[in-house]
Amino acid sequence: MVQTEAFDLGAEVDAMRQGRTDIGAIASFVGLARDMNEGSGVQAMTLEHYPGMTEKALAALVDEANTRWALLDVTVIHRVGRLLPGDPIVLVAVASSHRGEAFAACEFIMDALKTRAPFWKKEETPKGERWVDARSSDDTAAARWDK
Amino acid sequence: MVQTEAFDLGAEVDAMRQGRTDIGAIASFVGLARDMNEGSGVQAMTLEHYPGMTEKALAALVDEANTRWALLDVTVIHRVGRLLPGDPIVLVAVASSHRGEAFAACEFIMDALKTRAPFWKKEETPKGERWVDARSSDDTAAARWDK
Amino acid sequence: MKAHMLYFARLRERFGMADEHLELAGTTAADLVEQLRARGGIWAEELAAGRTFRVAVNQDIVTLDAVLPDNAEVAIFPPVTGG
């Protein structure tokens, strides 16, 4: 679930569907490192995390998604370490019988991950290094799922 | 956009992000042929379409998504011909700077495709062949996007 | 006024043809549907007022009050079920 190496979206989704014929929908998401954030160029970023709590927090998100929707499989992979613009950071893939549930669960997991999983980004810019501040838009996105 | 051959999700998404560093989010969806529909087993299905209108309808959906959201790239592939349970039918992948727009546009395109693109499914079941009826849930899903 | 008719999916099978060329008696999509219904049998049944079908003119879905251009490509088909 947490790794420094790159992941392969196609391989992860193929692994989900291999040998089964009950999946009707796989919604997936890949988050990538951008070369621009808050108006300045980003040359690289380093992702730090809280080993132990990260795995626990991600497993809790997946459990909650499984409680809220009828899902057949869920994969979450988050990279840590130093990444360059264009590098994939996070992958979420959700399999379900129906597309509405797959989409909702995939977006829920991403929104919740942004506010509940202990990862921190530090960007390298022409002006030096800076820790990325949490975004209020992420809190807003996550709060949509509160009942 | 319309083809009989299988598609490769990983290759399509890699092609989107190759050589660029401005994409922050790629939301994608794969729809698969299931072995079960409306309570009976499905041994195979055949997808028929309206050549010419299909391409026009899909291009119109993509144009509409580009008008509604700030998107960096969109890929839509729909298969036709005879497919077996477990086979991928449709792929939609949307790249954007931000995840909210990528998710919304991907789900919009799938919902709109289900009601506006001229494809028809015929299923082979133990009781013989049957044309799949349109679902009211698809109309409901598509109507969510009407302003 | 001529039209090139196309039929798809269940309607193609029921009508026993994928396409045909027609000389139009009226001017709108509704007139055209009425002309086909007048054939009776499966045509009257499948295109009866309560049945759900779609009409596309030159590859755009239209409502029944649409006026048909000459030499239009007119498709009649069931609600779509792709994806």
Next chain:
Amino acid sequence: MKAHMLYFARLRERFGMADEHLELAGTTAADLVEQLRARGGIWAEELAAGRTFRVAVNQDIVTLDAVLPDNAEVAIFPPVTGG
């Protein structure tokens, strides 16, 4: 009562340490934060009342009124920014 403190990201850098072992003076997360603030300097600044930080006890986020178990793993970190 002892606690194993962990600091992450900007706070790890500001405090100049990733972890430390503490003898707790109080019983709640708020008491612990007060104990750290009392060190003054960067500690008082980063943990001041208006600053936003998170406290996790044994890897679950808690509110400041949480009572700490003995030998807890207590982490203090900035709002998360992953994904």
